[in-house]
Amino acid sequence: MSDLIWLHEDGLRADHPVFAAAGVNNSAVFIWDDAYLQQMDYGFKRLVFIYETLVELPLTILRGDQFECLTRLAGEAGGRILAPATPNPRLQQTLERLRRGFEVEMVEDVAFAPLPQEVDLKRFFRYWNKARKVAMSPSSGSRTDSQ
């Protein structure tokens, strides 16, 4: 049994908490998905930047459909699928589909300013009035918002 870490474009860092959340037996992949990259409409400049980042990371780069690759790899590994939490609806959708067949965990990154989840977002300065104190202090290393 081994956990599969899916490092997607919203978490391209070797010390992302997703690595610590995985079991000792784990493997990490990035899926180079032509259809996804075209949907995101990234230009060549971005693709090069992403690839330059990938080659420094402890992972395997695979080319194929994100869902199909992850289904196959997680099926072989027999463990959970872990991925950095992301607001990107396309990535979320893939993770939701995977949830039907696997145990899937989305792992939050280190928080900049842990705040109540219902913090006022109407305008930036309403948020800043609440966030300022904690944002201006060194981090606690917390990964999630306070409840």
Added chain:
Amino acid sequence: MNNLLCDFATRDALIDYVAELSPWLDDRQVSPVVGGAAAAMHRLDSIDPLAYGRTRNFLGGAVTGLSPFVRHAIVTLDQLRNLALRRCERPAQVEKFIQQLAWRDYWQRVYRRYPERIWSDVEPYKTGYSAEEYAVELPQDIAAGETGVACIDQFIAVLQQTGYLHNHARMYVAAYVVHWRRVSWQAGARWFLHHLIDGDPASNNLSWQWVASTFGNKPYIFNLENLRKYADAGINTTARDNAVLDASYEMLSERLFPRGTARQ
């Protein structure tokens, strides 16, 4: 499903390989900004958060160029905040720097809570025009950087060649596209996301909405005097080559928003 290469002797070899992996793209322009954690660490060393606070609005100011690395989580906001606090005597000295980090956190929170706001107007335009009066497609001369407004064409060239623009230049271009040309912010946002290596649906699109006034109290505009204050030496700020910008804010507001800028 096949394994892709991870070892390259040179940057050019990697670039050629990525070109093979992206046959759908015609444009092969590469950014001078190199990706990866090593490049990010090198930039972190040279950050001066105090100078940033003083000069960030100037096109030649001490900005960090770290946004592409933050965009893909190569560097975290937490890491940058802690670094800024270590490099000052009093936290107040780096408040501007940390506040700019907070803008990214804010946009990400909006994206998570209201994902539909990324492509839909949060509020009506406050420009006297309805959303239907804005062009849906980006005009060809803007995409080509041939608008005839010298500074705008220079900024577009930098965008397309490097995939990076100073934030103030982004605001100038966005204001020109939305308010001088009456093009929908969505068309501009899509175009920026294609070219910017730090392009993020939240920061980019919601900033376009802020300029447009669909996520803010009034439209953002600028004039030649403002450009001259903040531009660096390489930017053409002559009145002759930027005629449509050469007016007072009152005159521009009357010209661009003849129906007034009150809430609709």
